[in-house]
Amino acid sequence: MNRPTWTNHLSQSERRFLAAMNELGFGRFELLRIEHGALVLDPWPKTVRGVRFGSESSPPRKGLEDEFELKPAVIEFFQCVRATAEGVILSLEVRRGIPASMETMHHPTEAEPPKFERR
Numbered sequence: 001m002n003r004p005t006w007t008n009h010l011s012q013s014e015r016r017f018l019a020a021m022n023e024l025g026f027g028r029f030e031l032l033r034i035e036h037g038a039l040v041l042d043p044w045p046k047t048v049r050g051v052r053f054g055s056e057s058s059p060p061r062k063g064l065e066d067e068f069e070l071k072p073a074v075i076e077f078f079q080c081v082r083a084t085a086e087g088v089i090l091s092l093e094v095r096r097g098i099p100a101s102m103e104t105m106h107h108p109t110e111a112e113p114p115k116f117e118r119r
Contacts, residue, residue: 004078008067013039014078022097026050032089037082073098 004010010018017039020029027049033040070078077092077099088105 002079002082003075004070005075006067006069009070010078011038013041014081016041018074020047021094021099024049024094025097026052027094029092029094030090032092034081034084034087034089036086037084039081071098073100077102 004014007015007018024047027047030046030048032045080102084104090103090105092102093100
């Protein structure tokens with residue numbers, strides 16, 4: 001299944017990572033590997049928590065024990081992961097426990113890298 005819409009559509013590692021994003025709240029994950037369309041969580045990716053001063057603190061994050069419908073950004077993130085045979089997410093920014101943006105290592109598949117001429 002390429003388009004997970006509910007938590008019960010997620011693999012065990014995807015559920016584990018979803019819980020980690022939820023617990024992080026604000027911050028980013030770095031150097032997250034993908035192999036065969038799945039997240040590699042061993043070793044655990046570098047996790048950086050964001051802290052804002054002078055703002056109201058967020059309520060404690062609730063657990064993910066119950067099944068629920070995934071938010072569009074979460075669906076899109078896991079679709080991207082599942083569509084990637086092998087790769088590295090350099091940085092995945094998380095806001096309010098939801099993936100907001102990511103930077104990936106890009107390897108062109110068919111195009112040759114540009115050649116630079118010396119003058």
